[in-house]
Amino acid sequence: xxxxxxxxxxxxxxxxxxxxxxxxxxxxxxxxxxxxxxxxxxxxxxxxxxxxxxxxxxxxxxxxxxxxxxxxxxxxxxxxxxxxxxxxxxxxxxxxxxxxxxxxxxxxxxxxxxxxxxxxxxxxxxxxxxxxxxxxxxxxxxxxxxxxxxxxxxxxxxxxxxxxxxxxxxxxxxxxxxxxxxxxxxxxxxxxxxxxxxxxxxxxxxxxxxxxxxxxxxxxx
Amino acid sequence: xxxxxxxxxxxxxxxxxxxxxxxxxxxxxxxxxxxxxxxxxxxxxxxxxxxxxxxxxxxxxxxxxxxxxxxxxxxxxxxxxxxxxxxxxxxxxxxxxxxxxxxxxxxxxxxxxxxxxxxxxxxxxxxxxxxxxxxxxxxxxxxxxxxxxxxxxxxxxxxxxxxxxxxxxxxxxxxxxxxxxxxxxxxxxxxxxxxxxxxxxxxxxxxxxxxxxxxxxxxxxxxxxxxxxxxxxxxxxxxxxxxxxxxxxxxxxxxxxxxxxxxxxxxxxxxxxxxxxxxxxxxxxxxxxxxxxxxxxxxxxxxxxxxxxxxxxxxxxxxxxxxxxxxxxxxxxxxxxxxxxxxxxxxxxxxxxxxxxxxxxxxxxxxxxxxxxxxxx
Numbered sequence: 001x002x003x004x005x006x007x008x009x010x011x012x013x014x015x016x017x018x019x020x021x022x023x024x025x026x027x028x029x030x031x032x033x034x035x036x037x038x039x040x041x042x043x044x045x046x047x048x049x050x051x052x053x054x055x056x057x058x059x060x061x062x063x064x065x066x067x068x069x070x071x072x073x074x075x076x077x078x079x080x081x082x083x084x085x086x087x088x089x090x091x092x093x094x095x096x097x098x099x100x101x102x103x104x105x106x107x108x109x110x111x112x113x114x115x116x117x118x119x120x121x122x123x124x125x126x127x128x129x130x131x132x133x134x135x136x137x138x139x140x141x142x143x144x145x146x147x148x149x150x151x152x153x154x155x156x157x158x159x160x161x162x163x164x165x166x167x168x169x170x171x172x173x174x175x176x177x178x179x180x181x182x183x184x185x186x187x188x189x190x191x192x193x194x195x196x197x198x199x200x201x202x203x204x205x206x207x208x209x210x211x212x213x214x215x216x217x218x219x220x221x
Numbered sequence: 222x223x224x225x226x227x228x229x230x231x232x233x234x235x236x237x238x239x240x241x242x243x244x245x246x247x248x249x250x251x252x253x254x255x256x257x258x259x260x261x262x263x264x265x266x267x268x269x270x271x272x273x274x275x276x277x278x279x280x281x282x283x284x285x286x287x288x289x290x291x292x293x294x295x296x297x298x299x300x301x302x303x304x305x306x307x308x309x310x311x312x313x314x315x316x317x318x319x320x321x322x323x324x325x326x327x328x329x330x331x332x333x334x335x336x337x338x339x340x341x342x343x344x345x346x347x348x349x350x351x352x353x354x355x356x357x358x359x360x361x362x363x364x365x366x367x368x369x370x371x372x373x374x375x376x377x378x379x380x381x382x383x384x385x386x387x388x389x390x391x392x393x394x395x396x397x398x399x400x401x402x403x404x405x406x407x408x409x410x411x412x413x414x415x416x417x418x419x420x421x422x423x424x425x426x427x428x429x430x431x432x433x434x435x436x437x438x439x440x441x442x443x444x445x446x447x448x449x450x451x452x453x454x455x456x457x458x459x460x461x462x463x464x465x466x467x468x469x470x471x472x473x474x475x476x477x478x479x480x481x482x483x484x485x486x487x488x489x490x491x492x493x494x495x496x497x498x499x500x501x502x503x504x505x506x507x508x509x510x511x512x513x514x515x516x517x518x519x520x521x522x523x524x525x526x527x528x529x530x531x532x533x534x535x536x537x538x539x540x541x542x543x544x545x546x547x548x549x550x551x552x553x554x555x556x557x558x559x560x561x562x563x564x565x566x567x568x569x570x571x572x573x574x575x576x577x578x579x580x581x582x583x584x585x586x587x588x589x590x591x592x593x594x595x596x597x598x
Contacts, residue, residue, distance in 0.1 A: 019367045025360035032356065033337065036345050041332040051348045058350045060522075062359050066366040067491075068498050079302075086301030089333050093297045098525030102515075102555065117293060121283050121324040130281020131274065139274060161317040169316070169323035170279030171330065178334035180302035181309035197275065198236045204271040205264060 004030075008084045016070045028062065034085050035061050038092035045123040046100040057099060061092045128170060140168070146203040147196065155199070158182065159192045163200075166193050230254065230261045239268045286321040288559060293325055300329035406452040410475050413449035419479055420516075421550050422509045423543040425502070429576030449479055467493045471503055474510065483513035501537035504530045505544040512551050527551045542572050546581065553584070562588045 003011060003026035011030070015023045039057045043049040065072055065088070076087055100120075131139060147155050147163065162182065165171045166189075173193060177186040184192070230238075234251055255261050291312060298304040299312045316323045337345070349355055411427040418430040453476050459469045470493035477486035490507045497503060508531035515523035531548040535541060545568045552561035565585035572578045 015363070016367055019364050021360050021364040024363040024367070025357055028356045028359045028363065032350065033345065036348070036350060037337050037341065038332065040341065040345060045328055045332075049344075055349045055355075058348075059359065062363060063366075066363045069495050070367050071498060083303065086303050086333070090294065090297040090301050090303060093329065093332075094294050097293055098529075099522050102521030102524050117286060117321070117325060120293075120328060121321055124324040124328050125280060125283055128280030129277055130279075131277045133281065136278065136281060139278065157314070161313045164317035165323065165327075167275050167278045168320070169327045171327050175327070175330045175334060178330055179299065179313075181299070181304070181306065181313060198232070201236070201239070201268055201271045201275070202232050205267045208267055209264070 007081065009078060009081060012073055012084065016073055031085075031088050032058070034088050035092045038089045039096050042093050042096040042120075043100075045120045046096070047119050047123075048100075053099075057092075057096050060099070061088075061095045064091055064095055124170070142204070142207075143200055146200050149203075150199070155196060159196055162189055162192045163196045167197075228254070229258065230264070235261075235265055235268055238265055239272050283320045283324050286319075286325075288563065290319060290322050291315060293329075296322065296326045296329050297333075300326065300333045406455045406472050407475075409448040409452035409455075410472065410479065413446040413452065413479060416446045416448065419481060420513060422512060422547045423577070424475060424478075424509075425543050429580065445480070449476060452476060465492075465496060467497045467500070467503070470496075471506060474506055478506075478510055478513055481513065481517060483510045483517055486510040487514060499537065501534040501541070501544075504534035504537075505541060505547070508532075508534060508544070508551070509547050512547065512554065515554070521555075524551055524555050528555075540571055542568065542577070545571070546577065549581070549584070553588075558588050558591060562592070 001020075001022070003014070003020075003023050006014065006026075008030070011023065011027060014020065015027050036054065036058050039054055039061065040049055043054060043057065072087070072091060076084070078084055078087075097120075130136065147160050162176055162184075165176050166173065173189040174186045176182055177184055177189045182189065230251060234255075238255065255265060295304065295308075295312060296316075299309055304312060312326075316326045345351060350359075407426065411424060414424050415428040415430045418427075418432050421432050452472070456469055456473045456476060459466065460473060463469065470489050474486040474489040474493070477483070477489060487507070487510045490503060490510055494500065494503050494507065508527045508529075511523040511530060512527035514520060515527065528548065528551055531544050531551065534544045535548070538544065545564055549561050549564035549568060552558075552564055562585055565581050565588070568581045569578060569585065572581065
């Protein structure tokens with residue numbers, strides 16, 4: 001049997017039902033890049049991607065996949081051909097995260113105070129210049145009011161979420177478009193961002209002008 | 222009517238100028254007006270300032286996830302496109318308002334969606350698990366683990382169904398006898414536990430006792446309480462007759478744990494779980510076995526597995542006092558004090574009296590003291 005010619009949807013039942021070592025070898029070979037890649041990126045965010053550790057975590061991921069007679073794979077209902085890759089990424093992430101969470105718990109026992117996801121979260125905001133905390137809180141509230149003022153007709157909930165993912169969390173339009181539930185292409189996301197950015201910025205400037213001039217400057221804009 | 226050269230810039234024209242290097246968004250005549258009009262210049266400067274402030278929203282320190290924040294695994298599900306539609310909507314709504322969760326989602330979406338770079342590819346090829354020999358070894362282990370999952374042929378299934386029908390017909394008298402046999406070693410193990418409680422975790426049906434810290438389990442035959450020896454002998458006899466019996470495997474694992482041999486208990490429980498994958502009691506015991514191995518071998522990663530299996534068990538049996546108790550202890554071990562306190566409170570809601578409740582109250586009180594004093598244990 002030429003296992004490498006099977007699609008992933010055909011290969012997985014073959015692995016589970018036949019238990020054939022050659023089929024599993026194809027499974028390990030085919031999905032190693034996605035598993036090892038996820039493990040490596042997650043480990044880097046937690047600050048430790050030593051080769052030995054990566055090997056251990058890759059191995060743990062495979063073992064987790066085949067635990068309880070491959071329960072994870074048996075219960076999985078793929079929505080598309082790509083779904084299996086998403087599943088394996090989540091398993092690899094959860095194995096890596098468990099490892100660092102446990103390790104950090106031990107360090108906290110030795111007097112360190114940070115929570116498990118601190119270094120993970122820091123990896124996202126590192127190097128970005130931010131606003132002073134109080135100013136940021138006020139600014140967020142102000143923008144939220146402007147976005148809410150138009151209601152669902154002017155600023156649909158999805159567009160508001162896109163706006164926050166982009167500005168508050170610094171995600172790129174491409175990354176936002178990759179969240180399948182958003183349901184837009186990158187261009188669609190960019191267009192939503194542009195529209196709400198213009199709206200918010202105009203309101204912010206109007207507010208400043210009103211304060212400065214004591215009257216509305218909406219007509220001039 | 223105003224001349225085109227003197228008319229102030231419109232909102233769209235100003236928007237066209239912001240965030241760009243030059244005035245490509247408007248005509249030359251309008252750009253000339255923008256550069257010569259004080260009012261328009263001031264407004265453009267304000268737009269640029271607000272633009273910069275918006276850009277800086279994503280920087281700076283982040284808060285920590287709270288008790289009400291979804292688990293990281295849920296964000297992974299969303300990023301991988303595996304979460305259900307309604308849950309995805311809830312998660313997106315939460316992420317858009319929560320700095321910590323938004324950052325987690327950001328990282329996951331980035332890590333899951335971006336192509337592997339050349340540098341990453343080099344790193345991945347350099348590790349041991351990239352070697353064909355490693356892959357073959359792994360495949361061998363996976364084939365072994367899944368080998369028992371072979372599809373049972375249909376004629377055999379039909380035969381099994383007939384056999385089951387006969388067994389049901391033989392039924393009631395046997396059931397009574399069987400219950401008596403099962404409960405006996407279970408009761409003996411519970412008794413042995415209460416006599417020499419060897420760890421902080423609870424086992425089902427056992428009375429309360431203080432933990433005996435001076436000894437690491439009931440190691441030698443000499444140390445073992447007679448009740449445990451008797452139970453082990455009965456379990457061994459039953460397993461000799463039926464080596465795959467889930468109930469006897471589960472009891473043997475429990476006896477292994479009392480002897481502080483979590484490694485053997487894990488193997489036995491995995492074997493039992495392969496035969497009865499959804500059994501909440503097996504999963505609860507497996508959670509306890511992982512927690513014991515974490516302690517015995519200083520393997521912190523096992524606490525994560527302990528939480529996972531206890532969580533699965535509680536999903537099926539949400540009011541299991543032993544599982545809630547044990548999960549609270551595991552959280553304490555992981556220094557996740559808030560989660561532990563939440564679990565103890567849940568326990569106290571369900572267990573209204575008795576020594577186990579008193580222990581839960583004491584432990585919750587100790588966590589409160591730690592919280593007030595602001596120190597980690």
